[in-house]
Amino acid sequence: MAIRKTPEINGGSMADISFLILVFFxxxxxxxxxxxxxRRLPPLPSExxxxxxxxxxRRNIIQVKINSNDRLYAGSEMMDVSQLKDKIxxxxxNPYDDPTLPEKxxxxxxxxxxxxxxxxVISLQNDxxxxxxxxxxxxxxxxxxxxxxxxxxxxQQYGKKFIKLDETKQDIVRKAIPQSISEAEPxxxxxx
Amino acid sequence: xxxxxxxxxxxxxxxxxxxLPDIVFMMLMFFMVSVSMRSTxxxxxxxxxxxxxVAKLERKELCSYIYIGTxxxxxxxxxxxxxxxxxxxxxxxxxxxxxxxxxxxxxxxxVDRPFMTVSIKADQDTRMGIITDVKQQLRRCSALKxxxxxxxxxxxx
Numbered sequence: 001m002a003i004r005k006t007p008e009i010n011g012g013s014m015a016d017i018s019f020l021i022l023v024f025f026x027x028x029x030x031x032x033x034x035x036x037x038x039r040r041l042p043p044l045p046s047e048x049x050x051x052x053x054x055x056x057x058r059r060n061i062i063q064v065k066i067n068s069n070d071r072l073y074a075g076s077e078m079m080d081v082s083q084l085k086d087k088i089x090x091x092x093x094n095p096y097d098d099p100t101l102p103e104k105x106x107x108x109x110x111x112x113x114x115x116x117x118x119x120x121v122i123s124l125q126n127d128x129x130x131x132x133x134x135x136x137x138x139x140x141x142x143x144x145x146x147x148x149x150x151x152x153x154x155x156q157q158y159g160k161k162f163i164k165l166d167e168t169k170q171d172i173v174r175k176a177i178p179q180s181i182s183e184a185e186p187x188x189x190x191x192x
Numbered sequence: 193x194x195x196x197x198x199x200x201x202x203x204x205x206x207x208x209x210x211x212l213p214d215i216v217f218m219m220l221m222f223f224m225v226s227v228s229m230r231s232t233x234x235x236x237x238x239x240x241x242x243x244x245x246v247a248k249l250e251r252k253e254l255c256s257y258i259y260i261g262t263x264x265x266x267x268x269x270x271x272x273x274x275x276x277x278x279x280x281x282x283x284x285x286x287x288x289x290x291x292x293x294x295x296x297x298x299x300x301x302x303v304d305r306p307f308m309t310v311s312i313k314a315d316q317d318t319r320m321g322i323i324t325d326v327k328q329q330l331r332r333c334s335a336l337k338x339x340x341x342x343x344x345x346x347x348x349x
Contacts, residue, residue: 014213022220029227034249036311036339044331128321132314133241136342140243147245
């Protein structure tokens with residue numbers, strides 16, 4: 001009886017098959033990274049607390065408004081987006097303790113000690129007609145101002161940029177320079 | 193000496209392609225790992241605006257998406273060119289976001305629910321009105337962690 005060998009399977013087409021699968025996956029998949037600006041929305045106020053909500057001192061709040069023509073107002077003056085960052089930085093640091101700029105509160109931060117934390121709040125208002133790209137541009141500028149302040153602070157305290165710090169130190173910096181942007185209740189900001 | 197006599201016909205040997213499948217499979221594996229499946233068909237045109245201070249989303253699986261933009265050409269006859277909201281696979285209005293968020297929340301495990309993020313992917317030409325409505329709805333169902341989709345711009349300096 002002759003011993004029958006099983007014939008070898010030809011593997012030559014394996015490459016073709018795997019190429020086919022590869023192309024299939026390339027087509028059905030996306031590679032876009034999830035990137036964007038993270039925000040926390042304020043919780044909806046319950047009915048009974050609506051009366052005494054705005055008890056924030058006037059000097060502690062800066063109104064950033066964008067009207068329906070994409071014009072930007074910060075405080076009460078009209079300005080260009082490029083000026084906004086410096087305005088915000090000045091507002092949040094208040095280097096000369098100007099009485100019209102926000103007050104600072106000594107706060108105990110674990111791992112750092114006493115640090116004057118600014119009580120400033122940025123209130124961002126937009127009109128229904130504002131374009132989204134402008135809105136993001138302004139948001140971006142606000143974040144940039146805060147990021148730069150944090151970098152500055154991190155440089156001073158630890159000699160490193162904020163991103164390069166470890167988690168606990170980042171937390172300290174976050175507490176010292178909070179990102180206090182409030183997206184105000186929607187209002188129709190009429191164009192002036 | 194006879195040993196060193198050259199062969200008369202010398203052909204270049206064929207390159208072995210035996211390892212080609214391995215290489216391709218390796219690429220295949222790489223793509224399968226690095227890539228996420230396109231779960232929904234885009235029915236609206238979205239070009240997200242540019243920003244320089246973008247942060248990466250840490251956990252993609254906790255993220256649900258709301259697309260806002262003008263319908264793509266195939267749907268324009270039916271839905272017009274006004275900005276619309278797309279949830280999963282259909283056009284919805286703002287009132288339905290609530291159900292959408294509730295459903296998405298149910299899909300997550302108990303531990304992960306507080307970390308749910310809603311990514312708003314809106315076209316850069318959208319008006320803020322519709323986005324404000326969406327935001328109000330999100331606040332109403334207390335999905336407060338949001339993310340404005342943006343693509344990273346080259347540092348303009």
